[in-house]
Amino acid sequence: MVSISNEESEAPVGDRILDAAAACVLAYGVERVTLAEIARRAGVSRPTVYRRWPDTRSILAALLTARVTRVLDDAGDREVGRTALVARIVAVAGRLRDDQIVMSVLHNAPELAMVYISERLGTSQQILIDATAGQIKLAQEHGSVRAGDPRRLAAMCLLITQSAVQSAQMVEPILGADELAVELAHALNGYLQP
Known part of the structure; x- marks a missing residue:
């Protein structure tokens, strides 16, 4: 002991x-x-x-939340507007794609990952939605993001970005990391523009 x-x-x-x-x-x-x-x-x-x-599964879930939160905090949110918002989302996606722990869980523990991909929102996803919704609301006031419920728009941004992160390895021969970031930014900008 x-x-x-x-x-x-x-x-x-x-x-x-x-x-x-x-x-x-x-x-x-x-x-x-x-x-x-x-x-x-x-x-x-x-x-x-x-x-x-x-149990171990709960520890791994807490570990993922801590890592996602750290990446989100490191990305900052000082600037207002769609351009800054999209850049922040793309930066967070890139960092998560490069995070060995996050990707290990995603690719090597499919039963754990699938819970948060298809069944329910996890704590880290709620944190991402809340942070994005706050930035969307400010960008709407700024006039650079279309009208709509900020949480709904943020949830869709999460789905788009989460798909890009979880499927990046599959499309890597077509979209390398830099190309994926560019295309993700185009998708998010197109979705959010007024």
């Missing part, structure tokens, strides 16, 4: 657990990640992990 002093190191315990989960995904692949190994790498006991998440 891990001592309590090990559980009180510099980084918050939840962050250490998520970092350990990311390391496990990279080392073993999504399907072979275990709660015991996550706890070992985080330097905490299994009960410490269980107090925060009931």
Whole structure:
């Protein structure tokens, strides 16, 4: 059993657990990640992990949300208007496409990914919709985005962008990363223009 002093190191315990989960995904692949190994790498006991998440799948979902949120925060949202909004969405899509953890879950844990692709919105998707809806509302006031309910428009932007991210590998011989970004920007601009 891990001592309590090990559980009180510099980084918050939840962050250490998520970092350990990311390391496990990279080392073993999504399907072979275990709660015991996550706890070992985080330097905490299994009960410490269980107090925060009931199972490995929940940890992986929290890890994805943390990574998506970080990418979204890094993309910023200082400028107003359709051009800035589309650039931000395309930048977030590119970063997520380049994220080894996100892509590993998407391609190697299809049953987990399919829940968030076809059955229900996950926390990270809700965060993306909320952030995009806020930017759409400002762009509508700016006059550069068409009228319509901002959340509905944001949800459609999510569907368009999510499809581009999840299918990028399939169309890579036709649309490399740069070309995909250009075409995604065209699609979003066309959809949002007044």
